């Protein structure tokens with residue numbers, strides 16, 4: 001199973017989350033790649049069986065500009081069978097906490113086989129590890145279901 005984690009991060013929080021998720025996936029699936037969104041070849045999206053989005057939130061609950069090309073690619077490419085997850089960091093002091101995760105969730109739910117979402121307050125801490133594990137497990141479970149169904 002080819003898994004890609006694709007993230008955007010301005011000040012490093014989401015990068016930290018993406019690395020943590022990457023390490024957790026690697027414990028089970030060695031074919032898991034980590035990309036900063038500006039290094040990910042968007043036209044190659046459909047080559048992956050599973051995509052995990054890592055995004056911070058900008059403006060008033062908005063998706064960062066650098067994620068928009070990827071967001072639109074999900075709307076235009078043939079990705080219906082793809083298993084996805086949406087994760088991100090945000091600051092609950094803002095009215096729309098992790099709004100970009102909500103935006104990705106709504107779109108991925110329609111366009112793909114969305115397995116899980118995860119919102120982290122600012123930067124992952126030891127107390128968040130269990131939720132991160134559950135997020136990864138939900139996605140791996142969905143992959144196993146798909147394999148079992150053939």
Ligand SMILES: Cc1cc2nc3c(=O)[nH]c(=O)nc-3n(C[C@H](O)[C@H](O)[C@H](O)COP(=O)(O)O)c2cc1C
Pocket residue numbers: 008009010011012013014015056057058059060061062089090091092094095096097098099122123
């Ligand atoms: C101008 C600005 C607007 C932001 N707007 C939101 C927001 O609407 N909702 C939210 O949850 N966090 C918001 N944040 C907080 C960031 O998403 C949060 O700090 C995040 O962890 C940054 O991730 P990064 O370190 O990967 O860049 C905002 C931060 C800034 C500087």
